[in-house]
Amino acid sequence: MKRTKEDIVYQVETEELAKFAKALGHPTRIKILNHLDNASCCYTGDLLEVLPLAQSTISQHLKELKDAGLIQGTVNPPKIKYCINQQNWIKAKALFNEFFSRNMNEISCK
Amino acid sequence: MKRTKEDIVYQVETEELAKFAKALGHPTRIKILNHLDNASCCYTGDLLEVLPLAQSTISQHLKELKDAGLIQGTVNPPKIKYCINQQNWIKAKALFNEFFSRNMNEISCK
DNA sequence: TAAGTTCATCGCAAATATACGATTAGTATT
């Protein structure tokens, strides 16, 4: 894509919100986060029992969540322990909250 | 994708949240929604002045937002007036709110 | 009827995302 067009500059907030939203834009990743929330943290292997996907696929989803900043992993040999990244979670929560709590005036659509 | 794998069944809530998140997963669409919120509603042409994109591209983004249920369009010849779909907006807001306000216990990651 | 306006849709090109199996890297155990 993007063949003749130069890159568009968006506000940082817009980019951030879109980035978080994109990471949440797949049911598998929602499920991973739900599981992480219930279990506080988990290992990649745990997810293999919950999701009917190949190990490499789950690893890839974990990578995307990590790249978006929503989770973090710490080595705990021979496993890797994933938890939610509290700091960014709060940030995302605030961004979505702000986004959804606009005026939404009833006298819209004149 | 999805070559050998049969479709995975997710909870309805998970699918819904992912669907909304996916629609929000692009800065252009965030910007459109922000604009719609400020202006209550708008026409496709209005967005052409705000976004440096081709008319067809913007139309496509509008379609995705419409397919996700976040906006709705009503004909107002010769234009089409887009507004936020209040009902689904509230639904999405509730889903994200629920998703982000989990316990998030501090004693996580043992 | 003809011309203009607005916007959706089609057709295409390129980039990204999703999934898999196979391999590799790192660590622990024997």
Next chain:
DNA sequence: AATACTAATCGTATATTTGCGATGAACTTA
């Protein structure tokens, strides 16, 4: 050193997304 375990990464196939220009549909106005 050899084996076992865990998880990332590589290579590949396919689907989807993103973007554009061109065309077409619907409705107004001249």
